[in-house]
Amino acid sequence: xxxxxxxxxxxxxxxxxxxxxxxxxxxxxxxxxxxxxxxxxxxxxxxxxxxxxxxxxxxxxxxxxxxxxxxxxxxxxxxxxxxxxxxxxxxxxxxxxxxxxxxxxxxxxxxxxxxxxxxxxxxxxxxxxxxxxxxxxxxxxxxxxxxxxxxxxxxxxxxxxxxxxxxxxxxxxxxxxxxxxxxxxxxxxxxxxxxxxxxxxxxxxxxxxxxxxxxxxxxxxxxxxxxxxxxxxxxxxxxxxxxxxxxxxxxxxxxxxxxxxxxxxxxxxxxxxxxxxxxxxxxxxxxxxxxxxxxxxxxxxxxxxxxxxxxxxxxxxxxxxxxxxxxxxxxxxxxxxxxxxxxxxxxxxxxxxxxxxxxxxxxxxxxxxxxxxxxxxxxxxxxxxxxxxxxxxxxxxxxxxxxxxxxxxxxxxxxxxxxxxxxxxxxxxxxxxxxxxxxxxxxxxxxxxxxxxxxxxxxxxxxxxxxxxxxxxxxxxxxxxxxxxxxxxxxxxxxxxxxxxxxxxxxxxx
Ligand SMILES: C[S@@+](CC[C@H](N)C(=O)[O-])C[C@H]1O[C@@H](n2cnc3c(N)ncnc32)[C@H](O)[C@@H]1O
Numbered sequence: 001x002x003x004x005x006x007x008x009x010x011x012x013x014x015x016x017x018x019x020x021x022x023x024x025x026x027x028x029x030x031x032x033x034x035x036x037x038x039x040x041x042x043x044x045x046x047x048x049x050x051x052x053x054x055x056x057x058x059x060x061x062x063x064x065x066x067x068x069x070x071x072x073x074x075x076x077x078x079x080x081x082x083x084x085x086x087x088x089x090x091x092x093x094x095x096x097x098x099x100x101x102x103x104x105x106x107x108x109x110x111x112x113x114x115x116x117x118x119x120x121x122x123x124x125x126x127x128x129x130x131x132x133x134x135x136x137x138x139x140x141x142x143x144x145x146x147x148x149x150x151x152x153x154x155x156x157x158x159x160x161x162x163x164x165x166x167x168x169x170x171x172x173x174x175x176x177x178x179x180x181x182x183x184x185x186x187x188x189x190x191x192x193x194x195x196x197x198x199x200x201x202x203x204x205x206x207x208x209x210x211x212x213x214x215x216x217x218x219x220x221x222x223x224x225x226x227x228x229x230x231x232x233x234x235x236x237x238x239x240x241x242x243x244x245x246x247x248x249x250x251x252x253x254x255x256x257x258x259x260x261x262x263x264x265x266x267x268x269x270x271x272x273x274x275x276x277x278x279x280x281x282x283x284x285x286x287x288x289x290x291x292x293x294x295x296x297x298x299x300x301x302x303x304x305x306x307x308x309x310x311x312x313x314x315x316x317x318x319x320x321x322x323x324x325x326x327x328x329x330x331x332x333x334x335x336x337x338x339x340x341x342x343x344x345x346x347x348x349x350x351x352x353x354x355x356x357x358x359x360x361x362x363x364x365x366x367x368x369x370x371x372x373x374x375x376x377x378x379x380x381x382x383x384x385x386x387x388x389x390x391x392x393x394x395x396x397x398x399x400x401x402x403x404x405x406x407x408x409x410x411x412x413x414x415x416x417x418x419x420x421x422x423x424x425x426x427x428x429x430x431x432x433x434x435x436x437x438x439x440x441x442x443x444x445x446x447x448x449x450x451x452x453x454x455x456x457x458x459x460x461x462x463x464x465x466x467x468x469x470x471x472x473x474x475x476x477x478x479x480x481x482x483x484x485x486x487x488x489x490x491x492x493x494x495x496x497x498x499x500x501x502x503x504x505x506x507x508x509x510x
Contacts, residue, residue, distance in 0.1 A: 074093075081121045085186070086115065089189045089193065092159035092162050093155055096154035097110060099157075099158075099421065101422065104129060132161060134165075135164075135168070135230060136421060137226040137227050137231060138168065140226065141221040141224050142168070142217055142218070143164065145220060151202075156195070159189055160203060163207055183211070187207075190203045229255075239251055242460060243459075253414060254417075254420070254489065256491065258414045261292055262285070262312040263350075264291045264312055265311055265376055269311050271287065275293065277305050278295075283299070284296040284297070286493075286494065289317040290324070316415075323351050325453055332355070333355050333396065334400045335359065335398040335442070336348065337401060337404070337405075337438065338404045339404075340365030341369060341372060342368060342370075344402060344455075345358045348402070349373065356380035361386045366382055387438045387442060389441070390441065393445060397445055398445055398447065403455065404455040405438050405439070405454070406431055408460060408463060411457045411489060436467060451506055452504075452507070454471070455502055456500070457501075459486075459489075461486075468480070471503075484500075486499075487499060
């Protein structure tokens with residue numbers, strides 16, 4: 001087999017000076033992997049597992065007949081640990097992994113395992129990877145406008161897209177770097193990677209062309225919904241269908257940077273005392289809920305006063321509505337059925353001395369519930385099990401059940417901007433089926449006169465309101481109580497929360 005390196009043609013500049021006509025569907029050029037059985041357009045190496053330690057230098061050349069196009073996403077080029085070039089390569093690897101179905105936090109862990117980087121270097125990779133998730137649709141469209149054929153090295157695509165995201169910041173945001181620095185560092189990054197060193201001139205040409213023709217290219221790109229909104233088309237369609245009036249505001253909200261919201265642990269301090277403590281430490285914050293404080297400046301959690309002593313936790317203000325809705329009293333037996341990483345478990349235990357059982361299907365995530373409760377000085381019984389089964393249950397019914405079921409997480413995209421690129425349209429139906437099984441199973445574990453709180457962080461009615469209505473229709477002994485219902489993501493003075501859904505059910509005595 002010969003080593004056929006991918007080539008890429010740069011589209012000639014249109015005679016008019018305007019960009020040449022775009023391909024029919026620029027999004028399809030860099031399509032994410034298809035479900036099994038369908039051919040993927042871009043050849044990829046599986047990346048779901050943590051990347052092995054990376055060699056520092058390229059392997060010695062092999063005879064061409066032995067060379068296979070195995071892409072080396074874990075390869076760590078010899079670049080300074082805090083250089084923008086290395087940050088761009090790290091982010092490019094993360095983007096390529098997300099396109100291959102890996103969640104961004106895992107993709108970043110893989111990159112950090114492979115690269116030796118300083119804490120600042122990690123911060124830069126993470127920042128760029130998150131920015132890229134929010135600007136990926138536009139970068140992908142722009143790249144499609146400037147090239148006739150997608151590069152078939154996924155990380156090279158990611159590298160150019162990360163550079164375009166830096167060169168083309170969202171409206172109102174300042175560019176993080178000078179354009180010439182971005183181009184120079186992107187070309188350096190390309191030139192040091194064995195999989196696409198051959199394409200460094202192309203990287204240079206594409207980015208320089210973008211700088212020259214930026215206005216026309218952007219004007220053409222944003223005619224495409226993918227570029228205008230930075231969400232897949234099916235997601236835009238689903239939001240429009242569910243919220244014909246608010247869809248644009250909802251999509252825009254998902255592209256904003258999330259605030260850092262704290263929940264004050266009122267077992268250990270009062271909100272007023274903690275606000276004073278924050279002020280003394282030089283932090284400004286707004287109170288946006290009974291125990292919710294929104295910090296005015298982003299900071300590392302380790303810098304938050306009293307965080308390690310359990311005075312506060314990081315939790316969205318909307319998520320802080322869950323525990324109070326349960327109407328907890330001391331001594332109650334409470335089940336948190338999909339508990340990890342334990343944000344709501346901690347709040348439940350802060351509010352009342354209850355006997356809490358925290359269940360989660362993912363043992364690794366469940367361990368984080370233990371860690372988080374330990375930091376708060378609280379504890380619960382931890383059970384790694386599936387909430388739609390009963391083999392883990394001792395048969396004693398619960399007074400209160402929190403069912404924060406697995407869902408598409410479409411309401412929390414501002415925190416997890418990778419979700420939109422990872423989800424498939426069909427996920428909604430599968431997750432709705434699972435959550436209805438979970439709800440029906442948990443209902444049997446609730447005592448008469450007990451309460452079950454059904455929560456999702458979804459915006460799709462199928463997962464939320466329609467699910468709650470169908471549940472009520474299936475259970476004659478379920479009485480729906482007052483609860484917020486669908487909360488759309490919103491921010492503003494005194495208000496800032498993700499998109500969440502709450503339905504509360506009371507179980508009638510027989
Ligand atoms: C929305 S998150 C829960 C967030 C959590 N309540 C909190 O406030 O920190 C959903 C959780 O459900 C878990 N999960 C997924 N499928 C499950 C199942 N069949 N049974 C129990 N837990 C499941 C996931 O591992 C995930 O941790």
